Amino acid sequence: MRMKAAVIKDWGKPLSIEEVPKPEPGPGEVLVRIRASGVCHTDLHQWKGDWPAVKLPMEKHGVRILGHEGVGVVEEVGLGVTRVRKGDRVGVPWMNYWCGSCEYCLSGYPHWCPHAKYTSVHVNGTHAEYAVIHERTVPVIPKEIEDVEAAPLMCAGVTAYGAIRKLITEVKLPPGKPIAIIGAAGGLGHYAVQIAKAFGYVVIGIDIGEERIKFVERLGADYAIDVSNAEKFVKEKFGGVYASVVFTPKINGYELGLRLLKTLGVLVAVGIPDVKEGALQLYPLTIIGMGFRILGSSVGVTHEFEELFNLVLNKKVKGHITRVADLSEINNVFQDLEKGRIVGRAVLRI
Ligand SMILES: [Zn+2]
Ligand SMILES: [Zn+2]
CATH class of the missing domain: 3.40.50.720 (NAD(P)-binding Rossmann-like Domain)
Structure with a gap:
């Protein structure tokens, strides 16, 4: 099975939209059909290979698809998944996995789990039709928050x-x-x-x-x-x-x-x-x-998403989304973001 994705061919060179193998959910993981994917400044640094601490694991794990503000629908669940079901609308944020049993996870700080995996660093990202994520780290999005509005909450908001x-x-x-x-x-x-x-x-x-x-x-x-x-x-x-x-x-x-x-x-x-x-x-x-x-302070975790969604539902927080584009326009969006031509956030529809 194949899927469409924006793929890094060469660091800092235009991304190429191509058909690549569709990922499969392992035990504890879910497969998400992505519908919207926010573009973060971090994407630009990753794309250019600016940060060795991020570039090295990307190379090691063969990660070539960026994006860590994904929103979509669970299409398949892996073995042992109980927290979410097929058809649930969820997010795919930066934190893709944490172990749940180290001293940081057990004390409520899984942000610093030494075994954590990050979306678009250890696992391919969300500028694609599909992405996988562990059920532990997956935020379930209330139906009142639309795909495009929810996407930037996955990184910028949280x-x-x-x-x-x-x-x-x-x-x-x-x-x-x-x-x-x-x-x-x-x-x-x-x-x-x-x-x-x-x-x-x-x-x-x-x-x-x-x-x-x-x-x-x-x-x-x-x-x-x-x-x-x-x-x-x-x-x-x-x-x-x-x-x-x-x-x-x-x-x-x-x-x-x-x-x-x-x-x-x-x-x-x-x-x-x-x-x-x-x-x-x-x-x-x-x-x-x-x-x-x-x-x-670095990103956020599952219970923080739930609290943030409540603020959004109560109209206390609203994102400033100024650009919605098709996945095929990703190179233009990257260019505009780099040149400072996007005030607020940009979101790709997939
Ligand atoms: Zn841990
Ligand atoms: Zn980000």
């Missing part, structure tokens, strides 16, 4: 949710406190602003340029501030923020995040700067004297 959620679960920061969201108009940041508002925080959305700041305002941020004025504003108005959540993939976004913190503030790291930008400089005495904490 990653933003996981980061803001940590302010409650890990930091124990009460509602009503001011926090900064850096990169607030971006693919992840625009979800984060809405989620943080739903959680009751005072949201200072920081981005760059008039158009993006206006967008942050429309999202419902309490304050939408240009990066050029952010430090002065935050210091004068609040004396600092309790948390800076950094979505901007730039070291200077992280530096700003640190400068905005008040004593005992928390920096939440999400955006991934290019390795060429170097490291974040931080003096140990600053960490000690200010009592800073730094938390890393």
Whole structure:
């Protein structure tokens, strides 16, 4: 059996739409007929082979199909699957498998399972007619959320949710406190602003340029501030923020995040700067004297999807999807994304 897919022939060269073998679900896995697949900035880095930690496993496992924001219908279930059934509408996110029995899985942090497999890294991705995923990691999507709207929730939405959620679960920061969201108009940041508002925080959305700041305002941020004025504003108005959540993939976004913190503030790291930008400089005495904490946050897991879907159903969160294209147009979409011509998220229909 064959299926249509967008395949990497050569790193960074145009993808080719071709017929490839259709995957089969192994024990515990489900086969999903993909209907929509979101395009993430990570796709571009993977496609160009920018990140060795991702390129090496892709080569090792023969993975040539990108995409980790898939939405579709379960067509077949593997041996022993009990959580989902044929006909269920599900997502295929970045986390494709975790073991369920290591210390991280057992303590509620399967994001860091050392045996985890990622969609489009260890297993072929969702820019294709079919993809497989383990039943443990598969989010079941409520019928009210359409395919195209659900797709970006699989990575952008849940990653933003996981980061803001940590302010409650890990930091124990009460509602009503001011926090900064850096990169607030971006693919992840625009979800984060809405989620943080739903959680009751005072949201200072920081981005760059008039158009993006206006967008942050429309999202419902309490304050939408240009990066050029952010430090002065935050210091004068609040004396600092309790948390800076950094979505901007730039070291200077992280530096700003640190400068905005008040004593005992928390920096939440999400955006991934290019390795060429170097490291974040931080003096140990600053960490000690200010009592800073730094938390890393990566994607999200099954129960976080369920919570996020509830926010969407309650109209607290809405994605900004500005481009819907056919799978055959994937090279154009990649080009436009790379040139910054797509504000919000792009989704492929398959
Ligand atoms: Zn595990
Ligand atoms: Zn992604």
